Amino acid sequence: MVLGDLKQAFSQKKGYYTENLNELLDFARHCYLEGKICISDYRTLIRELEINGATKPTTVTEA
DSSP states (O other): OOHHHHHHHHHHHHSSOOOOHHHHHHHHHHHHHTTSSOHHHHHHHHHHHHHTTOOOOOOOOOO
């Protein structure tokens, strides 16, 4: 699976098209956890998304 395929799968599932890399990162993770993409495709997609600026959400802990 390439980034274009991920975007198409996203728009089919969600009903809208996005260029938001963080949203695509979350969707790729979701697809991997559901077994829809293999680990090698997942790693390739994550690497490509992160190179283009996607970031994982940070968790804020209260002190």
